[in-house]
Amino acid sequence: MAERRPIALTLYRALGRALTPLLHLLFRRRAANGKEIEGRKGERFGVPGVPRPKGSLVWIHAASVGETMSVLPLIEQLARDGHSVLLTSVTVTAAELAEKRLPENCIHQFTPYDTPDCVSSFLDHWRPDLAMVVESEIWPCMFDEVHQRGVPFALLNGRMSESSSRNWMKAPKTSGYIFKCLDLVLAQSDADKQRFLKLGCRHVEMPGNLKFDAAEPAAEEDDRRQLADQIGDRPVWMAALTHPGEDEIALKAHARLLEEYPGLLLLLVPRHPARADDVAALVRESGHALARRSCGDPVVAETGVYLGDTLGEMGLFYRLAPVTFLGGSFNDAGGHNPVEAVLLGSALVTGPRVANARAVYKDLWEQGAALKVAEPPELASEIARLMDHPDSRKEQVDRAMNLVIMGRGALTRTADFLRPMLAGASQADMMERGDGQGA
Known part of the structure; x- marks a missing residue:
């Protein structure tokens, strides 16, 4: 029965x-x-x-x-x-x-x-x-x-x-x-x-965890080379897969970082490209010169923020950013998969709220393979620490890569x-x- x-x-x-x-x-x-x-x-x-x-x-x-x-x-x-x-x-x-x-x-x-x-x-x-x-x-x-x-x-x-x-x-x-x-x-x-x-x-x-078996995200080499040439030797960091509220956090951190790193470029990539117009408005209100990927805007000397408002190009953006704040970690989104960033050698900084991949992040944090920021005002100082110490940044990336390889x-x-x-x-x-x- x-x-x-x-x-x-x-x-x-x-x-x-x-x-x-x-x-x-x-x-x-x-x-x-x-x-x-x-x-x-x-x-x-x-x-x-x-x-x-x-x-x-x-x-x-x-x-x-x-x-x-x-x-x-x-x-x-x-x-x-x-x-x-x-x-x-x-x-x-x-x-x-x-x-x-x-x-x-x-x-x-x-x-x-x-x-x-x-x-x-x-x-x-x-x-x-x-x-x-x-x-x-x-x-x-x-x-x-x-x-x-x-x-x-x-x-x-x-x-x-x-x-x-x-x-x-x-x-x-x-x-x-x-x-x-x-x-x-x-x-x-x-x-x-x-x-x-x-x-x-x-x-x-x-x-x-199947996420450890993710393939290295692809990117068009011509696009990567073109953007890299436009950026030149400017320092770069990225706020990736951001949600409402996190764009503002990233822009405030960027304003603080510009005081120490003139010419610094922020790659801002919202989790949902449908929010791109709203995010673009926030960038303009913050006073930063904006270039948009979806519009084909080039990165010029005056560009302060490059908005990655397209789908399926994270492989391109991670390849250009030596340091990444991974979004979804200061709100209720639960965090996003960090493996793609690790595979492409970008050093990770995250907020504390990552329930969707808690086991992965716990290992990353405990092994010194990613940095956890407890509160948004601390983000700028942690990004700066990674930018100031390239050897420590490389060690963090190597530890993260080893964890991914062990988890496959x-x-x-x-x-x-x-x-x-x-x-x-x-x-x-x-x-x-x-x-x-x-x-």
């Missing part, structure tokens, strides 16, 4: 159905702010944008750019092995990244809203042979519907903070039901593994753990096509 849904989950599902009309208003508002694509509205309500490909289909859900980047190597490997892959995400920036980076036999769709009707419509069309979610994407309706259909279900690169674990434990019947929907959890760290086990997950392994291998181990589930998906596909052997 199938396990009955907990009352809380039943109420959640009913609430989702009741509030579905409001989701149309929410979508319209988000689209007006550049956070949704009007022409792809149907996808958010489970209406497919393209046909399902023939054969086995692996569905991977990743919320945003960071999660998408972490699973791209796995998607590429699945594609090489002959699997069609459906990648879903929530954010527009992740969709734009997918358009550029997904292999040919892979599809991107926006994630349906977590209501019974939206998720059911999505699953009815796509019929995945294997479903996987990335990191901490735990959606009750999604988990329930996938489980009810008997689709093999895994959590990749799973992370669970202590506070989130405590919150789930407050509703043990609901959390027990939801987490038992997962057939396999692949955790980032042993601490994450233990939390998932306490929450009732049936099979938990710890292959490591999660991709291979993850693929090994997934192999039985993938074999099952391929077998199901053969049976559907009539290739299996009858009894």
Whole structure:
């Protein structure tokens, strides 16, 4: 007899159905702010944008750019092995990244809203042979519907903070039901593994963090050379992947640093290029001469801030910045993946709020492989310390690189753990096509 849904989950599902009309208003508002694509509205309500490909289909859900980047190597490997892959995400920036980076036999769709009707419509069309979610994407309706259909279900690169674990434990019947929907959890760290086990997950392994296996981000050499020639011998630092409030912090730090380093150039790269006009206005209000990447503006002698308001060019910017403040660490964004900066030799400074990659940052801070700034006013002095001591800066970068190298291998181990589930998906596909052997 199938396990009955907990009352809380039943109420959640009913609430989702009741509030579905409001989701149309929410979508319209988000689209007006550049956070949704009007022409792809149907996808958010489970209406497919393209046909399902023939054969086995692996569905991977990743919320945003960071999660998408972490699973791209796995998607590429699945594609090489002959699997069609459906990648879903929530954010527009992740969709734009997918358009550029997904292999040919892979599809991107926006994630349906977590209501019974939206998720059911999505699953009815796509019929995945294997479903996987990335990191901490735990959606009750999604988990329930996938489980009810008997689709093999895994959590990749799973992370669970202590506070989130405590919150789930407050509703043990609901959390027990939801987490038992997962057939396999692949955790980032042993601490994450233990939390998932306490929450009732049936099979938990710890292959490591996929983010350590990230490839060195690419850059067009002609673009790098052109910008490097324009910058010349000017000192440079970068504020990367910033969020609202952090642009102001970076600009204040830059003003202080200019007192000590005349001619200093700030590369300011917001996390979401859609905010570029607002960030540009802040730069002008601060009195700095601005050049914008999206407009093709060159860096000239008077340029104080170069705004990197394009997508997919972090490899270019990291190559130009010997020192980087990595954003998302002074607000509630939870920090961003530091591995790309490390791979390209940029010394890192961060704020303290990095819950999304806490284990990685803990190692970086403890090993002297990155600097943690407790409060925004301290940022300028830490940037200056790295600029003033190139030998110490190189030692920090080398320690960070060693940590990344030691952490690699999660991709291979993850693929090994997934192999039985993938074999099952391929077998199901053969049976559907009539290739299996009858009894």
